[in-house]
Amino acid sequence: MVSIKDIAKKAGVSISTVSYALNGSSKVTDETSSRILAIAQELNYIPNAAARTLKKRESKIIGVFLTDFKGEVYGDLLDGMKEVANTQGYDLIVCSGKQSHRMLPERMIDGAIILDQAFESEELLEYADRNHKIVVLDRELDHKNINQVLLDNKAGATLAMEYLIERGHQKMYIVTGPPGSFDSMQRMKAVKQALDRVDHIEWIEIEGDFKKSGGEKAAKQIIADYKDPVAVFCLNDEMAIGLCNQITENSSLVIGEQIHLIGFDNIELTRYMQPRLATIDYSKRKWGALAAEQLIKLIAGDTVENERIYVTLVEGESVGYAVK
Amino acid sequence: MVSIKDIAKKAGVSISTVSYALNGSSKVTDETSSRILAIAQELNYIPNAAARTLKKRESKIIGVFLTDFKGEVYGDLLDGMKEVANTQGYDLIVCSGKQSHRMLPERMIDGAIILDQAFESEELLEYADRNHKIVVLDRELDHKNINQVLLDNKAGATLAMEYLIERGHQKMYIVTGPPGSFDSMQRMKAVKQALDRVDHIEWIEIEGDFKKSGGEKAAKQIIADYKDPVAVFCLNDEMAIGLCNQITENSSLVIGEQIHLIGFDNIELTRYMQPRLATIDYSKRKWGALAAEQLIKLIAGDTVENERIYVTLVEGESVGYAVK
DNA sequence: CTACTTTATGACAACCATTACACAGGATCT
DNA sequence: AGATCCTGTGTAATGGTTGTCATAAAGTAG
Known part of the structure; x- marks a missing residue:
């Protein structure tokens, strides 16, 4: 491996001069500098990241930690982060699994988005x-070195519930996320508040998992119990999709007529559903971008306010009016 | 930051002894070792990855470079890689974009999967x-430090074509990937060979992009040209999905009756299509696992043979028999 | 022409961990 | 008892880069 030492030797200067030249310091004459740069090029020099990280105590890398690499939500989110990170001179790496946590404390990355x-x-x-x-995107944590960029789960769940209530639905199923999920708990809280505000609504909570399988499981229960048209609020789209498929395949119930379904997340997949799924939308890209911004500010030592991502309702034919 | 120096001072031993103890070397007495370990724990010591990487000239990290974070294929693929990597003491990081390339030459990662x-x-x-x-998964490259783990594209495309031909289809559209795509070119080669083996098949090539938009674009053309039932081979599933949706939404043509559609990849999404998409399947998990294995062997200095991932046909109602 | 800045460059320590080698002291052997 | 071998520990070099401080040369002022 060629190091600045080799360049220094070949150029007949000291290693510090090479370092200055390479980093574009104005302390070196243009002449010396360009000579050094030429030699570096010629020797095919590439700096050693470990050495620089060791010395500078920063790697200019941001790590994103995901549960797995399968999620549907992640694409735009990560793109948003990457864009901001790159423009600020950072690289983005995506990790998953407990083993990879070490990269944070071992200082291989300058910060983490969780x-x-x-x-x-x-x-x-x-x-x-x-x-x-x-920066955490999936919980609330109070610490000077931790920032949160959270979805406005409550507003979203409220929008969804009001949409169903306005359309006259009196019987509902709520399919939750996995126990302990912050998003699920927040959404559920708003669901209950919305239900408290009106009378005469019969509702049943089904424990889901935020995955298609959870929706499928819920569908089976709903089909088995079915008497009259019902509304279903799946606390995320992926479960709504699983539920939808299961209903279509294993019953004669029609989404939007007997089963009024609304989801949450507006994932890309819903664009390909028939009928169009009503859901709660938010900009994943912006969420990611904001998270990266906040983290970079934290790294720079700035204090930053927690941010919130606003949500909107997307109407869809998957929810119709209740017929009396 | 607490370093081994701090531990050494507190334990009253030299830094080398601390290092040996921390690395479980048998050169240190159990007594000394456990005393050092206790102090390390007490001081909350965590090794510095940069220093270790610098000295050992290895980071125990494998980098995966993807076009973007959106692809549908990646989930299982990455999981397969991660599993192998982790069991062999490596961490996996996923990167995207030209900027991140530097991690390889700068020796931040021990190897790359492309x-x-x-x-x-x-x-x-x-x-x-x-x-x-x-290790490359998307091209052929001959170099002692590069290994390939490639899909058997030709076999897959042949299977797909034979499936269509056996069912009597005489008019076909082939929707390709983006120009320059290795997978697309290989599949196309097999397509042409299959077509050469039979007479009387009229076929049209439509340039796609391996994304949903490509399928949608192709659908428009197919709808506009439509006279008699046709078969369509989308060189990947994502385009098949786009095509399918476009056809269903903007024409009265029915997939599996007027449009006989087959894809390639068997992505998870197809499980939720109506009718079930015929496609070419292969184990993404295994593909990823094999890639990681090969890379780790390469890093270890072993010479490894290129590997191939075998494919199978998945039948589906999206392809019916041609009626005379 | 001396005294004081300024400027370009060099020497060297530091970052933190690993590891080859040296060394001291005890155990083992003749 | 002297020679030899272990064994546990310390010393110091190493990895590549950065950056502080020192120094030499050149420039400016008095």
Whole structure:
């Protein structure tokens, strides 16, 4: 491996001069500098990231921690992060699984964005205590080195519930996320508040998992119990899709007529559903971009306010009016 | 930051003894070792990855380079890689975009798995010349430091074509990937060979992009040209989905009756299509696992043979028999 | 022409961990 | 008892880069 030492030798200057030249310091004459640069090019020099990271105590890399690589939500989210990160001179890496956590405390990355319930808050707080910078997208955590960029879950769930209520639905199923999910709990809270505001609504909670399988399981229960048209609020779209498929395949019930279905997330997949799924939309791209921005500010030592991502309702034929 | 120096001071031993103890070397007495370990724990010591990488000239991290974070194929593929990597003591990071390429030559990662046409072969070969280890999944490259794990594209395309031909289809559209795509070219080659083996087949090539939009665009053309039932081979499922939706929404043509559609990849999404899409299947998980295995062997200095991933046909109601 | 800045460059320590080698002291052997 | 071998520990070099401080040369002022 060719190092600045080799360049220094060949150029007949000291290593510090090479370092200055390479980093574009104005301390070096243009002449010397361009000579050094030419030699570096000629020797095919590439700096060693480990050495630089060791010395500078920064790697210019941001890590994103996801539960798995399968989620439907992630595409735009990550693109949003990457765009901001790149324009600010950072690279983005995506990791998954407990093993990879080490990259944060071992200082391989300058900061972390967390979207993984399996990454325990206790662990995160420990790292924050060690002065590592973190942005969480899936929980609330109060620490000077941790920032949150959260979805406005409550507003979203409220919008969804009001949409169903306005259309006269009196019997509802709510399919939740996995126990302990922050998003699920927040959405559920708003659901209950919405239900408290009106009378005469019969409702049943079904425990889901935020995955298609949860929707399928819920569908089976709904089909088995079916008497009259019902409304279903799946706390995310992926379950809504699973539910929808299961209903279509294993019953003669029609979405939008006997089963009035609304989801949450507006994932790309819903664009290909028949009928169009009513859901709650928000800009994933913006969410990611904001998360990256906040993290970079944290890394820079700025104090930043927690941010919130606003949501809107997307109407769809999957929800019709209740007939009396 | 607490370093081994701090531990050494507190334990009253030298830094080398601490290092040996931390790395479980048998050179240190159990007594000394456990005393050191206790102090390390107490001081909340975490090793510095940069320092270790610098010295050991390895980071135990594998990088995967993808075109973007949106692809449907990636989930299982990455999971397969991660599993193998983790069991062999490596961490997996996923990167995208030209900026992140630097991680390979700068020795931040021990090797790279490439699934990104935008990562130029020329650049890869240059890195390989510098002794970096690479596994490519999307092209053929002959270099001692580069290994390939490729899909059996030809077999897949042949299976698909034979499936259509056996069912009596005489008029076909082939929707390709983007120009320059290795997978697309290989599949296309087999398509042409299959067509050469039979007479009387009228076929039209439509340039696609391996994304839904490509399928939608193709659908428009097919609808506009429509006279008699036709068969369509989309060179990947994502385009097939786009095509399918476009046809269903903007024409009265029925998939499996007037439009006989087959895809390639068997992505999870097709499970939710009506009718079930005929396609070509292969284990993404295995593909990823094999890629990671090969890369780790390369890093270890072993010479490895290129591998091939076998494919099978998945029948589906999206393809029916041609009626005379 | 001396004294004081300014400027370009060099020497060197530091970042943190690993590891080859040296060394001291005890155990083992003749 | 002297020679030899282990064994546990320390010393110091190493990896590549950055950046502080020192120094030499050139420039400016008095």
